Amino acid sequence: MSFISRGFQRRQAPATPSDRVPPGQYVTRDFPVLSAGPTPRIGLDEWRLEVIGELDRPRSWSWQEFTALPAEEVTVDIHCVTKWSKLDTAWTGVPIDALFDGVETSAAFVVAHSYGGYTTNLPLDDLAGGKAWVAYRYDGQPLAPEHGGPARLLVPHLYFWKSAKWLRALELRADDAPGFWEGYGYHNYGDPWREQRYSGD
Amino acid sequence: MARAAVLRRLIWTVAGLVDRTDETPRVRSLTLDVPNWPGHLPGQHLDVRLTAEDGYQAQRSYSIATPVDGNRLTITVERLDDGEVSPYLTDVLEVGDRIELRGPIGGYFVWEPDRGGPLLLVAGGSGVAPLMAMLRAHLQARSDVPVRMLLSWRSGEDVIYADELNAIARDGTGVEITHTFTRSAPDGWTGRTGRLDREALAALAWTPSERPLTYVCGPTGLVEAVASALVELGHDPARVLTERFGPTGG
Numbered sequence: 001m002s003f004i005s006r007g008f009q010r011r012q013a014p015a016t017p018s019d020r021v022p023p024g025q026y027v028t029r030d031f032p033v034l035s036a037g038p039t040p041r042i043g044l045d046e047w048r049l050e051v052i053g054e055l056d057r058p059r060s061w062s063w064q065e066f067t068a069l070p071a072e073e074v075t076v077d078i079h080c081v082t083k084w085s086k087l088d089t090a091w092t093g094v095p096i097d098a099l100f101d102g103v104e105t106s107a108a109f110v111v112a113h114s115y116g117g118y119t120t121n122l123p124l125d126d127l128a129g130g131k132a133w134v135a136y137r138y139d140g141q142p143l144a145p146e147h148g149g150p151a152r153l154l155v156p157h158l159y160f161w162k163s164a165k166w167l168r169a170l171e172l173r174a175d176d177a178p179g180f181w182e183g184y185g186y187h188n189y190g191d192p193w194r195e196q197r198y199s200g201d
Numbered sequence: 202m203a204r205a206a207v208l209r210r211l212i213w214t215v216a217g218l219v220d221r222t223d224e225t226p227r228v229r230s231l232t233l234d235v236p237n238w239p240g241h242l243p244g245q246h247l248d249v250r251l252t253a254e255d256g257y258q259a260q261r262s263y264s265i266a267t268p269v270d271g272n273r274l275t276i277t278v279e280r281l282d283d284g285e286v287s288p289y290l291t292d293v294l295e296v297g298d299r300i301e302l303r304g305p306i307g308g309y310f311v312w313e314p315d316r317g318g319p320l321l322l323v324a325g326g327s328g329v330a331p332l333m334a335m336l337r338a339h340l341q342a343r344s345d346v347p348v349r350m351l352l353s354w355r356s357g358e359d360v361i362y363a364d365e366l367n368a369i370a371r372d373g374t375g376v377e378i379t380h381t382f383t384r385s386a387p388d389g390w391t392g393r394t395g396r397l398d399r400e401a402l403a404a405l406a407w408t409p410s411e412r413p414l415t416y417v418c419g420p421t422g423l424v425e426a427v428a429s430a431l432v433e434l435g436h437d438p439a440r441v442l443t444e445r446f447g448p449t450g451g
Contacts (some may be wrong), residue, residue: 002250002273002301003214003215003252003299003300003301004252004253004254005251005252005253005289005300005301006293006298007256007293008251008252008253008259008289009253009255009286010253010255010257010259011284011285016391023258024250024258024259024260026259026285032421032445033421033425034443034445035443035445036309036310036430036442036443036444037428037438037441037442037443038428038429038432038438038441038443039425039429040438082262083260083261083262106206106273115439117439146421146425163431177392180309180313184307184308184309185209185211185306185307185308194416197248197356198211198306199209199210199211200209200210201209201210201211
């Protein structure tokens, strides 16, 4: 049982069903920006996306090749560890299954690498099976640099720091390796419904 | 990049309010006594959790504005009129009341004197809070790192830590503090007005060849503009650290 804060009460009746908003989160209509450094600017002519690590032959796409892959339109709720959730966000992206199609690997983990040096780690199973995309359009427009453009990972069932902005490569690994925030004490897996914000949660 | 990771479980603790200070009409600093506080680095933040009688809970993050001092720490809270947690902290919580918190959180946007410099601290509005922890740590340690601080405010009445910043600027500490006002400057102000754009940063920041270590905190618009301008001016992006603050971030 938590300590009761004298005189504190819910400010507004929730406008959305609680099955859409994980514990400790609040709904925002804005699209907040969180990043640890300056926003990298990557020209589309120099942009590449790679799949590297534990596979027979690394894969690589230019922007033209990548955007020619079959894309999906998805509308999902996203949850940031800084407590905001945003409902019904609309993205266009290539399902990770398409990028990994035909890959033979013994890997069980993935480290996502970003332009600018950011990294985050996920179990391979959390990227496969229609649960994750590499998104390059938001709300019908090209994805803005501050939100991760040209293209970002979209893994809506985990806290949003796992959805790496400015995605450059997906590294398949046999062993797990903590990424940027995971190394600073954030949770290794980050399930918002189990409120896995920080290590040990 | 150096890592200060302490992979330790963060436990909710009941902290008591021991002092509060009105910084501006909208901003109040709250000094808390936190039993068994494990310590923190300047720039880190903590989570506050409020629980209503009916069990409803709300959590928000607040930067710590003071260097480590036993069980004492201060957070600086801006009241957001449509907020749920900040009006409670600024208007309802009284000395002797208690709240739940846990931390410290974050480990990247931190500075201690041994990280060196020259140090450039850039803030908009209440984004000054974590930078104040760094500045206070610098002064407390009598560090010889050269420090410049650039602070952007809407108007004169919005200046947080005004007396302390004026004393630091006056007292021959070597810290150079520049204020700018974006909407209305105080009466008789002869200093800078307008945003911290590329031209302002070229004039006020260290040069890229001096390889400053830069911390930028504030609303997204300011952080994006300042960080991008610094990179355009030739600063190493890996030495520009950012943290977002404001109505949607906390």
